[in-house]
Amino acid sequence: MNNIGYIKLLVIIFIANILESFLAPILIKAYINIPITFLIFSFAIYKSRFNTNALYAFLFGLYVDFISSSPIGLNAALFSMMAYAVNSYSNTFKLFSFIQICMFFSGSATFYIGFSHLFINLENFSYLILFISLIFNTFLFLIISMLRFYFPSLKIK
Amino acid sequence: MSRVAPTSGSKALYFLCITLSAFLLYLDINYKSFERAKNLYKSFTISSSYTIKRITLDPLNYIFEISKEKSKLIEENKKLKQELDNSYIANFILSRDSKFFIDDEAIKKFLDLNKINKPFHLAKINSFDVEKYLCCSQHRMFIKIFNSKDINFIGSTVINDQGILGQIIYDKSIAEILLLTDVSHVMPIISNNHFCNARGSGKPGVITCNYSKLIWPDPIEIGQEFFSSGMGGIYPSNILIGYVSSINATDDNNIHFDIDLVANPLKSSFIGVLEKL
Numbered sequence: 096m097n098n099i100g101y102i103k104l105l106v107i108i109f110i111a112n113i114l115e116s117f118l119a120p121i122l123i124k125a126y127i128n129i130p131i132t133f134l135i136f137s138f139a140i141y142k143s144r145f146n147t148n149a150l151y152a153f154l155f156g157l158y159v160d161f162i163s164s165s166p167i168g169l170n171a172a173l174f175s176m177m178a179y180a181v182n183s184y185s186n187t188f189k190l191f192s193f194i195q196i197c198m199f200f201s202g203s204a205t206f207y208i209g210f211s212h213l214f215i216n217l218e219n220f221s222y223l224i225l226f227i228s229l230i231f232n233t234f235l236f237l238i239i240s241m242l243r244f245y246f247p248s249l250k251i252k
Numbered sequence: 253m254s255r256v257a258p259t260s261g262s263k264a265l266y267f268l269c270i271t272l273s274a275f276l277l278y279l280d281i282n283y284k285s286f287e288r289a290k291n292l293y294k295s296f297t298i299s300s301s302y303t304i305k306r307i308t309l310d311p312l313n314y315i316f317e318i319s320k321e322k323s324k325l326i327e328e329n330k331k332l333k334q335e336l337d338n339s340y341i342a343n344f345i346l347s348r349d350s351k352f353f354i355d356d357e358a359i360k361k362f363l364d365l366n367k368i369n370k371p372f373h374l375a376k377i378n379s380f381d382v383e384k385y386l387c388c389s390q391h392r393m394f395i396k397i398f399n400s401k402d403i404n405f406i407g408s409t410v411i412n413d414q415g416i417l418g419q420i421i422y423d424k425s426i427a428e429i430l431l432l433t434d435v436s437h438v439m440p441i442i443s444n445n446h447f448c449n450a451r452g453s454g455k456p457g458v459i460t461c462n463y464s465k466l467i468w469p470d471p472i473e474i475g476q477e478f479f480s481s482g483m484g485g486i487y488p489s490n491i492l493i494g495y496v497s498s499i500n501a502t503d504d505n506n507i508h509f510d511i512d513l514v515a516n517p518l519k520s521s522f523i524g525v526l527e528k529l
Contacts, residue, residue: 123383182262
């Protein structure tokens with residue numbers, strides 16, 4: 096498990112934000128929402144060998160707020176919450192199966208969608224989007240996590 | 253190597269960060285404290301993408317076009333498209349808003365200033381967040397207005413060939429449009445003798461109205477036409493806004509209905525900006 100550099104993560108999140116802005120209008124027609132930037136950040140801190148500093152999560156959240164034109168502070172709060180949750184349960188995750196990890200991440204993504212919609216889309220808050228996104232994200236993460244079984248690894252174990 | 257659970261010190265730091273985030277969120281939502289920085293960033297990204305496109309893609313396009321014998325035809329086609337958009341907007345104003353031209357002095361002044369016989373400025377859409385338009389409550393559009401050197405367009409009406417799109421709320425190098433469907437937008441509209449303050453619904457192409465049967469006893473019907481009232485001083489009057497698409501009774505006396513707008517902001521990349529009334 097490797098720690099990813101700050102600059103690298105900033106660039107990845109920037110690209111993910113652009114990708115998200117392209118995909119979201121298409122997926123929303125099927126009531127699906129995938130918070131790619133949030134998931135990439137969550138995955139980075141999950142994979143990190145060390146505990147993530149609260150300021151690190153906060154500043155990355157502010158950065159995402161700034162580039163994604165969402166209200167300033169929204170992603171900062173959610174990224175800080177996610178970092179706290181991942182750090183608190185980092186050892187517990189080792190006892191989990193990959194299915195449980197996938198469910199944790201899809202649950203977190205759903206929480207993120209619901210929470211952010213409370214601020215940016217309260218007038219049209221939709222439980223249907225939350226429910227379909229939860230199911231879709233769970234299956235998507237399961238498929239992504241299962242891919243490693245079907246592709247050869249270059250790592251020497 | 254195992255990771256250590258957060259200590260009480262780091263927990264306090266997390267709590268502090270979340271509290272600070274909540275405070276920033278409160279400031280942004282209630283007082284728009286960071287609007288200037290956001291607009292600066294948007295202007296920068298739009299300008300830089302435009303510049304990058306000009307430096308990288310445009311020369312390639314140019315080479316590609318001059319390599320073809322029909323390059324002149326392509327240019328002419330582009331000009332004709334722009335002229336067509338121009339005439340659509342002019343026709344819209346002339347055909348649907350004759351009352352707008354009652355003030356002869358204003359028309360003369362406009363004609364003298366612009367040396368053209370169309371009381372609007374052509375603008376091109378620079379950036380439109382379709383993601384936000386389709387999913388969220390905030391419906392904004394960024395445009396570049398042509399020939400707008402000394403004119404302040406804040407509060408000006410924005411139209412396309414179908415009808416009214418919204419109004420300009422920020423005008424620097426790039427102008428920002430508040431669309432009719434944005435939840436923070438309110439527009440006075442009228443149908444026969446019936447008046448209503450229509451709010452943006454946050455859904456694409458839909459605005460909503462509430463009224464009480466005690467004040468407005470006449471029934472409302474599906475398909476009923478609503479026009480701009482001209483009250484508020486932003487929009488010209490008697491322009492078709494849309495048709496009633498659904499009606500819901502919230503209780504015995506109060507009715508809530510949706511209006512499907514006739515103007516679709518995704519229709520054309522060229523729009524018109526009227527000078528302020």
